[in-house]
Amino acid sequence: MEFVEPQVYLIAESKINFDQLKTMLASVGQETATKWLARTEEASKSQGELLTEVAGRICYKSFGVGLNPNVTKIRESSRDYIDNTLSKGDGSIFEHATCTFAFLNVSRVFTHELVRHRVGVAISQESLRYVRPTHVRFWLPPEFQDKKKEVKSIIEQIEHNYHELENSYGWDKLNFDVKKRITSALRRIMPDGMATSIVWSANHRTIRHVISMRTAESAEVEIRFVFDKVARLMKEKFPLIYQDFEYTELEDKTRSWRPKYNKV
Numbered sequence: 001m002e003f004v005e006p007q008v009y010l011i012a013e014s015k016i017n018f019d020q021l022k023t024m025l026a027s028v029g030q031e032t033a034t035k036w037l038a039r040t041e042e043a044s045k046s047q048g049e050l051l052t053e054v055a056g057r058i059c060y061k062s063f064g065v066g067l068n069p070n071v072t073k074i075r076e077s078s079r080d081y082i083d084n085t086l087s088k089g090d091g092s093i094f095e096h097a098t099c100t101f102a103f104l105n106v107s108r109v110f111t112h113e114l115v116r117h118r119v120g121v122a123i124s125q126e127s128l129r130y131v132r133p134t135h136v137r138f139w140l141p142p143e144f145q146d147k148k149k150e151v152k153s154i155i156e157q158i159e160h161n162y163h164e165l166e167n168s169y170g171w172d173k174l175n176f177d178v179k180k181r182i183t184s185a186l187r188r189i190m191p192d193g194m195a196t197s198i199v200w201s202a203n204h205r206t207i208r209h210v211i212s213m214r215t216a217e218s219a220e221v222e223i224r225f226v227f228d229k230v231a232r233l234m235k236e237k238f239p240l241i242y243q244d245f246e247y248t249e250l251e252d253k254t255r256s257w258r259p260k261y262n263k264v
């Protein structure tokens with residue numbers, strides 16, 4: 001067995017096709033919109049935020065005064081614009097930009113909780129019907145810190161029993177379908193805490209919601225540990241979309257993140 005730490009990788013995020021965006025804005029709002037893009041692009045920290053703002057401003061043609069006779073002034077700064085949409089609960093614009101994360105060395109406890117979030121996500125999880133583990137990799141929760149030896153011994157015992165049963169099959173002579181069925185049966189013996197991997201894509205509306213729910217003090221420690229990492233990454237890379245998130249430091253060194261605007 002091997003002790004491991006959950007890992008978070010942001011492996012992809014929405015990017016803008018600037019040629020198309022410029023042509024589109026010229027068509028929608030001529031020079032006013034083109035100048036708005038030049039100003040905003042320069043100040044923008046992330047393409048996901050810029051995309052969100054473009055999508056939002058399309059709604060009222062609010063790239064500048066004069067494009068929509070009903071609009072007599074606009075919010076010039078992106079920070080004010082995004083803050084205003086968050087405060088009004090106009091959450092749908094935050095669905096345009098997405099992030100894809102790979103969560104490695106997470107347990108089945110974690111993945112089971114993660115997949116309860118249904119809206120605005122895509123999920124691909126390591127198949128333990130197909131992937132036959134050679135040993136157990138395991139994250140030690142804080143509650144077990146002074147029980148490391150005992151936990152190691154329990155898992156090694158499970159591994160031993162697992163391999164005894166596994167070795168009772170003549171794997172070399174089995175076709176793939178039978179191997180898959182036995183692998184799937186065998187996984188039932190492994191602990192829920194066994195490390196696995198999952199790729200999770202979500203839009204920013206969903207990421208905001210899941211950070212807030214899963215870093216709550218009452219949330220399970222592993223998912224809070226992972227979504228604290230997600231929150232720190234999002235605050236750094238998308239400072240406007242997550243501008244209203246504040247944290248409190250918990251005893252286990254994780255942070256509980258709360259947004260000012262909850263129902264976005």
Ligand SMILES: Cc1cc2nc3c(=O)[nH]c(=O)nc-3n(C[C@H](O)[C@H](O)[C@H](O)COP(=O)(O)OP(=O)(O)OC[C@H]3O[C@@H](n4cnc5c(N)ncnc54)[C@H](O)[C@@H]3O)c2cc1C
Binds near residue numbers: 116119209219220
């Ligand atoms: C601390 C904690 C403890 C928990 N304990 C338990 C437990 O003991 N047992 C258990 O079974 N689960 C438990 N859960 C899971 C919880 O009940 C939810 O299933 C999970 O958090 C998914 O959140 P969500 O319902 O907001 O769904 P998401 O899929 O994240 O949906 C986002 C939002 O979209 C809307 N929405 C989504 N689906 C629908 C729908 N069908 N109809 C209308 N609106 C919709 C809702 O506004 C929802 O908040 C727990 C969660 C937490 C954070």
